[in-house]
Every structure is written in structure tokens, then in C-alpha cells.
Amino acid sequence: MKALFYAGLPFLILFGCNISPSEKAANANELDSAVTCASVIPNRFSRISEDSLTYISGDDNAKMILIPAGEFKMGSTSFDDAQPLHNVELSSFWMDEHEVTNAQFRAFVEATGYVTLAERPLDPADFPGVDPRMLVPGSAVFCAPKNIQGLNNHLQWWEYIPDANWRHPEGPKSSITGKESHPVTQLAYQDAEAYAKWVGKRLPTEAEWEYAAKAGKHQYETYYWGSDKKENGKWLANIYQGDFPTHNTKEDGYEITAPVKSFPANAFGLYDMEGNVWEWCADLYRPDYYANSPKLNPRGPAEAYDPQEPGTVKRVQRGGSFLCNDQYCERYKAGSRGKGEVNSPTNNVGFRCVKDIK
Template sequence: MFSLKILLGTSLFLIACQQGRRQVQERTAEDTVAMCHGNVPSRFIGHRDTVRHIRGKDSVRMVLIEGGKFMMGSESFDDAQPIHEVEVASFYMDEHEVTNEQFEAFVKATGYVTVAERPLRPEDFPGVDPAMLVPGSAVFTPPKGVHGLQNHLQWWTYVPGANWRHPEGPDSSIRGKEHHPVTQLAYQDAAAYAEWAGKRLPTEAEWEYAAKAGKHTTETYYWGTEKKENGRWLANIYQGEFPIDNTKEDGFETTAPVKSFPPNAWGLYDMEGNVWEWCADLYRPDYYARSAKSNPKGPADSYDPQEPGAIKRVQRGGSFLCNDEYCERYKAGSRGKGEENSPTNNVGFRCVKDI
């Protein structure tokens, strides 16, 4: 995913275009993806002393994920190699992404102000007219046409007033979408909620282990090999010609209410599609070659060769903008990435809790 500094640094998109200060860095579609269930025997047998489900402080139902070993990674993506064996300890995981309603309860209890709502500091955006530095965030804006899929700035716009209360801008609202996943959150916003709820953000190893739900074979998607079952889409992803024609065959143009699609074998919803989910790990494309074999927590520093100066965190699961034409990293074992201070309207999170 691009960084907000890149978006603002290119002079707040269309505004700066008029002033002639835009400089677009070409990227491959695959490297900008973050813009963009099976019959498994019960894993709880033999562990009757552990509660299978609990409710967190935020009232979210959490599922017991019993620890074990699994093969982590994917042969389809360079930064998800080598495939390697990892062992994780048991933990609880939210059964669905944190919703607007739940995040609103957190804000009411704490008075928390998200990154997208805070004033922007001119020193962070050299060369940009300070008058343009107003709180806001990036919003997916379908263009009428595109010149290839290499430049994601064709469909992402910095919108003043866009934040978790107004995901698509000041004229939008979360009213009537209380059960949709909350979006427009930077990494620190998600981490603050998790701390308030007595939880934490998952490591990417925990996230992938839970998403695979006991499957140890290589499959295209976490649930199997097909996108539909009995004619029904199994995840909220993009149908049609990206990014200009969303046919909404799955019933949704943007986010869907949590639990709108079937859960995986361990009772977890939306582990593919709907919104990307922040993980605790810093991102490096070469980390798997030296990852710890037990409870890995990611590298000590962040590095993305496409944006060397940006601090990025891992994102997992894909979003409503993912499809095989552009954003394939909703597929099993793949990794997303996002600059930690750059919220968008297709990124959210879920929490985990230690036992």
C-alpha cells in the first residue's frame, strides 16, 4: 500500500496536479496491492480444560485457536518465500473484524482521536502548500478510465474530512453501517483499540495459522480452490473490470457487514476479502529466510525497496478491492503491507488475546 506521505507528497492528488508538482513513481500492480473453508476435524478435541469461546471487554466473541505447527508462506509470491514450518502458541482471536459500532464505543469511552482526524504537520510534507494540509485520508475513487494498472494514484484520492466516521469523505456516514468493519485507521489507531480492549494485534504468523484453519496442503484460497459455492461468492472481493466497473456480484460495492460470508473451519469470518487487517509485524520482503521457528514476531526493522523510507507493517487478508486482475494478495499465504500512518477505506483490523 502506498503511504499517505506519497499521496500528499504528490501534492494532494488532483489539487497539486493543477500546480504542477506531481511526481508519480511507477510501481508494479502486485507491489501496490494493499490499496487494492473445508472439512477439517475439530481441533478442540482433547482440550476440554480450555474454553472454546470467550467475550472480550469490547463484547466481541473470541474463538480459541489452539497452538500447533503449520507451513507458512506461498510459492506464488516472492516475499512469502521460502515456505517454512512455524509453531505458534494457543491464543484467542476475534471471530470477525472490529466494527464501526465497537470502535465508536472505544472512542466514547476514551475520547481517542484517530490519525486521520489530527492536524497535519507541514514539516512532514515538504513542498506542499500548508493551506492544503487538512485532516483527511485516502479514499478509493473509481476513475472513468485508466492507463494501465501500474499507477495506483489513478484511483486513490486524498479526501479532506475522510475518517472512520466518514469513510468515503465528509458526505458519507457510518450510520446504518454499524456492523460493517471500521476503516480509515492507521496502525496506531488499531493498536490503541486493542490495548483498551485488553487485547493486542495478531502477529502475521498467528493470522495465517488461524486463516489456514488446519489445512496443510497448498490451495489457492484459504477455504479451497473455488471462489463460489453453490453459486454464492465466498468472500467480499472485486468483480468486474478493475478499477472502473464493479459488477457487485457478491452484493457489495465496498465493505460488507461482518459475518456476511461463511466462516472458515475454525469459526472465523472474513479471513479473505472485506478489509485488509493490520498485523503487529513490521514488513520486510526478506524476513521469511530468517524467521524464528517458534512464535515469530517479525523483523526488528521495516524495509520496502519500493519505498525505502517508509515504516510499513504487515496487512493480511485482502479487501473488497482485490481480484485476480490487480490485487491477488487475498490468496492463501500471501502478504500485504501498509505504511503505518496511512489509513484508507479498505483497511481495518481484528484482535487477539493471550491465554
């Protein structure tokens, strides 16, 4: 598995963003119905007043919001691995109002001495046949190319950068100084899980994540926030504008991550449940899991399996990132699923935590 991460990492990054022609056709049909259905849905900003929200603070002093127990229809007809649509019933839980920030993760590292996967030295014995000079800690970084040959080869815009890690998310010349309120990135699944345990929390299941993101909205909303990308001329999420991946017009004000809470919250008071960075979930990934998912508090399959990359261990990721748009990566849309190899951090993946109600 280590060899897959370091020698084959670029191949493990964004298969979840590749959309097949059949999925695009199905998506177009749902978009049409979404426009019709969404026209009678209350604006997301008016569903729940600020005064009615219930908060606690976690051990990391992060504001957490009470997500009430309830039932919802999970999934999407636009994506093959998000079918069939099925009813899910969840118990109440607490959820961080925003993604874990650089400042919060730094406090964890300073208190514990934790070293993330992307920072750890590599043992040549784990990588037989690989030139030892190639075995340097680092991670994958999105690098906008000047020219591309189609969108089928994501190696055109992803590069393994030595010394790229959570402190230097775009490489050794980058820094999180001045970006303390941005979501932390470049974390493998085990890094996110370690933080969650330290603060007495856990990572959300994908059912909890989707339920919280939809926040009682209609099943056929196109996006988690509604049916339009803008409101009153302002973008509602940090996603990619322009010609992907060569020209980002940054109409939403950001080229990469944005400070948490830069965009409006959803009806539950949660920020960035769409765009900004992908978020790790606790569930192992299988494209066929929904056919066998239990109705009450599903926790994901017992084993991971991705037919595109058999033998890899993947966990679900949710919400999309600053790189998502309709041109290539459409899985920031409501009900969709992302996936990530557990040892493959990138600069567009972060996380938030949840907490059980005792």
C-alpha cells in the same frame, strides 16, 4: 514520515498488490497443483462443528475463538516475499471471530476521546514547502475511474479526500450510520494498536494470522477457504467482481465493505479472513524475513524495509479486501503478504485483535 503520509500518501497505498510477471507465472503453476490437491480436502464447513468451538468474550464483548497450538507450513511459492516456505510452531491464543466493527470502535472513541490520525490537525511546520491550504486532515479513498490507461498507475483510482476518516470512510458526504456492523476502516496502525490496548488485547502476528486463516487446511489451497471462489453459486468472500477498477458487477452483493459475518466462517469459526478489508498485523515488513524467521512464535523483524520504498516504515497487512481480484490485487490468496505504511489509512484496511492465554 508525516510528509510521506500527507504529501506522498497515494504512492504508499497498494504496492503490495502489484504482481510481477514472474510471480504470475509461479502462481499459475501453483494453481494447477492446488486444484489437484484440494479435490481430496474436506469441505471447510465440515472440519469443526459449532459445538466443538471454544469461545470467550473480550473486554469489548467481542466473541473470541480459541486457536489451538500447532505447527504449520507458512508462506507461498506464488509470491517472492512469502518465501521460503517454512515450518512455524505457535502457542495457543484467542482471536476475534470477526473484524472490529464501526460500532465497537465508536464505543472506544466515546469512552476515551481518542482522535484517529486521519482526523488530527496538521502543523505546517511539519511540511516545509507545502501550501498550507493543502494541509487538511483526510485520507485515501478508492474512487472508480471511468477510464484508465493500464494498471501500472494506482493514482488513477486512489484519491486523497479531505475529511475522510473512520466516521466518513468515503469522504465527508459518507457516513457509518446504518453500517454499525461493517468493519471500521480509515485507521492508521497506531489507531488499531490503541484500540487493541484499550480492550486488553493486541494485534496478531502475521504467523498467528496465517495459521488461524488456514485453519488446518492443506498448504496448497488456492484461497484461504479452498480452491473455488463460489460454493453452490454463492461467493465465499467479499472481493471484486468485474473489470477492475472501472466496473464492479457486485455479484457478491457488495460494492465496498460488507457487514461482518456476511460470508461463511472458516474451519476455526473465523469470519472474513479473506476479502472485505485488509487487516493490520503487528509485524514490521521485510521481504526477506522468512529466510531468518524463528520456528517458534515468530514476531517479525526488528526493522522494517521495503526496497520499493526505502525509508518508509511498513507493517504487514493480511487477507485482502473488497478490491482484490486476479486481475490486479492477488494477495488475498493463501500464504500471501500485504504491507502498509503505518501512517497511511485507507477505506479498505481494518483489523481484528488477539489475546494471549495467561
